[in-house]
Amino acid sequence: xxxxxxxxxxxxxxxxxxxxxxxxxxxxxxxxxxxxxxxxxxxxxxxxxxxxxxxxxxxxxxxxxxxxxxxxxxxxxxxxxxxxxxxxxxxxxxxxxxxxxxxxxxxxxxxxxxxxxxxxxxxxxxxxxxxxxxxxxxxxxxxxxxxxxxxxxxxxxxxxxxxxxxxxxxxxxxxxxxxxxxxxxxxxxxxxxxxxxxxxxxxxxxxxxxxxxxxxxxxxxxxxxxxxxxxxxxxxxxxxxxxxxxxxxxxxxxxxxxxxxxxxxxxxxxxxxxxxxxxxxxxxxxxxxxxxxxxxxxxx
Numbered sequence: 001x002x003x004x005x006x007x008x009x010x011x012x013x014x015x016x017x018x019x020x021x022x023x024x025x026x027x028x029x030x031x032x033x034x035x036x037x038x039x040x041x042x043x044x045x046x047x048x049x050x051x052x053x054x055x056x057x058x059x060x061x062x063x064x065x066x067x068x069x070x071x072x073x074x075x076x077x078x079x080x081x082x083x084x085x086x087x088x089x090x091x092x093x094x095x096x097x098x099x100x101x102x103x104x105x106x107x108x109x110x111x112x113x114x115x116x117x118x119x120x121x122x123x124x125x126x127x128x129x130x131x132x133x134x135x136x137x138x139x140x141x142x143x144x145x146x147x148x149x150x151x152x153x154x155x156x157x158x159x160x161x162x163x164x165x166x167x168x169x170x171x172x173x174x175x176x177x178x179x180x181x182x183x184x185x186x187x188x189x190x191x192x193x194x195x196x197x198x199x200x201x202x203x204x205x206x207x208x209x210x211x212x213x214x215x216x217x218x219x220x221x222x223x224x225x226x227x228x229x230x231x232x233x234x235x236x237x238x239x240x241x242x243x244x245x246x247x248x249x250x251x252x253x254x255x256x257x258x259x260x261x262x263x264x265x266x267x268x269x270x271x272x273x274x275x276x277x278x279x280x281x282x283x284x285x286x287x288x289x290x291x292x293x294x295x296x297x298x299x300x
């Protein structure tokens with residue numbers, strides 16, 4: 001609606017609306033999160049958690065509102081039929097830009113339960129948003145280099161424990177666990193550094209997905225596999241705010257998880273780890289082929 005304005009002005013308006021939306025909903029969110037912190041009982045969680053999730057869904061709807069107001073984006077989306085907000089979902093997607101998160105939230109809000117992301121520990125210090133992520137119980141992960149772990153072996157496995165504890169909480173009410181298997185945004189430099197065997201993707205990291213399935217395998221029966229493609233080039237967050245994201249293509253499919261992959265021990269069973277990694281590699285080869293097909297179709 002406002003896309004006729006100069007892009008810089010659109011960006012200012014979008015940024016202002018984004019900020020207002022955050023500052024409106026986060027204080028309300030914190031009130032209920034503090035109640036849950038003071039009264040850490042299961043009965044309280046079962047009453048408070050749905051309220052907190054409803055607040056977050058309204059927050060995302062607010063984002064969708066200003067996106068519609070400031071963007072002139074054509075959405076080409078397939079595969080979201082039959083999703084249910086009362087089920088548990090393991091969601092996996094390729095990762096190219098911070099915009100991916102807005103795309104996923106916009107399309108999946110209220111179709112499935114609120115997406116819960118695993119975040120880097122440092123993000124808890126982001127003003128306002130760090131508190132919001134804490135209130136929503138997004139797990140914060142500490143990433144240690146192999147050199148650090150050699151000096152501090154006691155820290156090995158801490159992320160796995162964080163994942164396990166988070167998933168125990170997620171098991172109480174329907175939740176969507178979001179996993180960017182690449183672990184970081186795809187860039188040509190990272191792709192070259194990794195010597196990735198995939199044309200359009202970084203190497204997947206199967207450990208986090210395996211641990212989540214190990215902790216909640218009885219809840220997840222399939223993976224919602226999402227592929228995001230930007231025909232006009234990967235947008236920066238600034239491009240997004242300024243209304244330069246013209247087209248978004250999204251393809252989703254539900255993939256049944258082989259039963260034998262739901263109950264193994266990824267950390268200690270080498271045979272299980274090899275089998276799980278092979279399954280993820282096949283998932284990634286299919287996604288790489290899908291991205292190549294989308295590129296060919298939309299650049300004709």
